[in-house]
Amino acid sequence: MEKTFHRLYETYHYDIFQYLYYMVKNREQAEDLTQEVYIRVLRAYDKFEGRSSEKTWILSIARHVAIDWFRKQKTVKQRILEKFDWEKEQIRDAGPLPDEITMQGEQVAAIYKALDSCTVDQKSVVILRYIQGLSISESAEALSWTESKVKTTQHRALKAIKKCIEEFNTEEGYSHEEIQSKR
Incomplete structure (x- = not known):
């Protein structure tokens, strides 16, 4: 399994990182999410049936990781906005x-x-x-x-x-x- 994982990592790492980087627009976050993808790959590789290519399978996992991250961000933003005192402050979306x-x-x-x-x-x-x-x-x-x-x-x-x-x-x-x- 170690050789397989290393091969998958070497072959698809850049594609996965690039996909996630374009999704979240933050290098550090994309790196963290890429690690999460490979954790999920490790856990699920024995279930991979080969009905699709490894690349599309791993990109599918990356997509789900990104969606999970977006959902989590939405929840965090909602909590912050619920606690925000609208009368004292003004929010400006800088969109970094x-x-x-x-x-x-x-x-x-x-x-x-x-x-x-x-x-x-x-x-x-x-x-x-x-x-x-x-x-x-x-x-x-x-x-x-x-x-x-x-x-x-x-x-x-x-x-x-x-x-x-x-x-x-x-x-x-x-x-x-x-x-x-x-x-």
Whole structure:
């Protein structure tokens, strides 16, 4: 099992980390969640039946780890907001982005902002399809969905991203004609 685990780790570590990093937008949190994925892989490897590829199986586990993390964050935020004294203070959502975004400029920030306009499912599809390079059928396996659902979710995600980027360009002062000429 040790050799198998080492092979899985070496083969898929970067893909898993990258997927989680795009999901949570925080390097340290992505590293922690990657460790959680491999803990779950260790616990469940003997149940892996080989009906899908190892990569899609591990990405499926990563997706569930990310969803669990988002649920936990939502619960923590709700507790904080319930205890917050609204009359004395004002909350401002700073929406911190990873250090890499600020260094890479406005276009990367626009892409991250556009990804944030997507649901968790839409974000998962975009990352798997366009960043991880999985096919529609591989994405369907990783998400335990039908290919039709992947296609529909991908279409909706791309619409949301396009709308967000157009809004960003409008905020930055680009005219509709300038945006169209860049295409």
